[in-house]
Amino acid sequence: MVKKKTVFVCQECGYESPKWLGKCPNCNKWNCMIEEIKSPQEVTFSNMKFSSTPKSINNIKSGEYERLDTGIMELNRVLGGGIVKGSITLISGAPGIGKSTLLLQTASNIAEKYGKVLYVSGEESEEQIKMRGDRLDSLSNDLYIVSEVNIDKIKAHIEQTKPVFVVVDSIQTLFKESISSAPGSVSQVRETSNDIMRIGKSNNISFFIVAHVTKQGELAGPRVLEHMVDTVLSFEGERTGELRILRTVKNRFGTTSEIGVFEMAGSGLKEILNPSAAFLEDREFQKEGSVIIGIMEGRRPILVEIQALVSETKAVMPRRTAVGVDISRLNLILAVLEKKLRITFYNCDVYVNVVGGLKIEGTFGDLGLALALISSAKSREIGLDNLLAVGEVGLTSEVRPVSFCDRIVNEAKKMGFRNIIIPDRNKEKVNSKDINVIGVSSLKEALNKVF
Structure with a gap:
């Protein structure tokens, strides 16, 4: 009989220790070590049965062109053209952002085109999902719903149903009976995701897994979860707003620079095929501290409005707040403006916001951000109507070229x-x-031509 072994596992990073520790030596978190029972399994190679054999790479059929059309163009764009058969996709986002709504619409579309789809929910009953399906008009006959949290029973349902696509909502609710820890712990998430990966790869079934996020907006659970899956998607946006942005964090079958834009409506998520029009609803109004900039998200150009507010303060440490812009990039632009153009910001609070909730990555918006800051600091409107600004600002105040400007x-x-x-x-x-x-070619030249 194999003796059971007790270990202490960090619930933040998965670090294991034979004794309890107040502070995890791996991630430096306090009071996160939970006792778990670990049963080691003896492996003997003499009686091992191999379910797979090595093959020549030229004899392996590529799954690149075998994708499932989700019926949602924005989701297909983010995934690189559709769902690759046998792939495991992880989607995360804040509560109430619309993850379950998006997946139910996707599941219904795939069921209409390809056959049986299984929707496994550990958070809602079948009746609750049916109510959402009625509201979204996602009622395909080949869409099967089951409320279950036991991974062994879920595997039995998959073997019986034989679906082409499976949705698991969510991974933190699943558990395996052979593991003593509670659902959502590091051990449970690691083992259940391992089982899901084996089912998907061995049976060529595509999986979509929903994952919770922490208060800081990061993916909850061990980091190994992100390494195991093929694609990681992040659903962003304000619950009180209408716009939702689907962003790729990791994608083994496509680019990670594409985004999908949706609008939350009463009948579900609607695609926004022209994001620039959605982000620029009030562009006809000329405002102080407001500039329209152009950025590239993957292969798609998007125009957004960036706003800046510069207000004099008596505080010893002025405030620097940026929403949608990297705070280090804002500090860099402020330093260049102070040093090269002699515009003072050391006694001012600075607030920057990107309208619509979009997060700007890269240097496309440097020039527009600088012009917005100058406009607010000088209390002057942009002198040119219908102005768009694109360009990178260097440390010597030069305006450097950007890619895909045309x-x-x-x-x-x-x-x-x-x-x-x-x-x-x-x-x-x-x-x-x-x-x-x-x-x-420089910020000073831009300033002379715009104001």
Whole structure:
């Protein structure tokens, strides 16, 4: 008989210790070591049966072109063209953001096209899911619902139903009877996700797994969960707002720079095929401290409004607040403006916001951010109507070129912009017909031409 072994497992990172510790030596978290019973299994290679054999890479059929169409173009875009058969996708987001709504719509669309789909819920009953299905009009006959949290019973349901696609909502509610720890613990999440991965890979079944997030917005559970799955999606947005953004964090079958934009309505999530129009509903109003910028998300140009508010303060430490912009990037732009243009911010609170809840990555919005800060600090509106700004700002105040500038300019032309300020080195590659393209090489030059 194999003797049971007791270990203490960190619920934050999965670190194991033979004795209790007040502080985890791996992640430095306090009071996170939970006692669990670990039963080691003896493995003998003499009686081991192999279910797989090595194959030549040229004899293996690629699954790249065998994708499931979700019926939602924005979701297909984020996934790289659809769901790869046998892949495991993890989706996370704040409570109430719309994860279950998106997956129920996806499950119903796949069931209509490809056959049986199994929706496993550990948080809601079958009746509750049916109520949502009625509201979303997601009522395919091949969509099967089961409320279950035991992973062994879920495997039995999958073997009996033989679905092409499975949704698990959520991984933190599942448990395995052979493990003594509570559902949601590191050991339970690791073992149940391991079982799901084996089922999906061996039976060529695609899985979508819902995961909870912490108060800081990070994925709850051990980091090994992100390494095991093929794709990690993050659903972002304000619960009180209408816009939702689906972003790729990891994707083995496509790019990680694409985003999908949705609108939450009473009948479910609706795709927004033209995000620029959604983010620029009030662009006709010329406002102090407001500039329209162009960015690239994957292969798609998006125009958004960036707002800045500079207010004098008597506090010893002025406040720097940025929503949608990297705070270190904001501090860099402020330092350049103070040093090179002699515009003082050391005695001012600075607030920056990207309208619509979009998070800007990269350096596309540097020039627009600098112009918005100057406009608010000087209490002056932008002198040119329908202005769009694109460009990277360097530490010597030079405006450096950005990639895909021609695509951003073409998108601006479609949206009705007539004055576009871009880096001087990008101007020769841009079609300036019917629009006023202004090329600048420094912040001082941009300031003279805009105000």
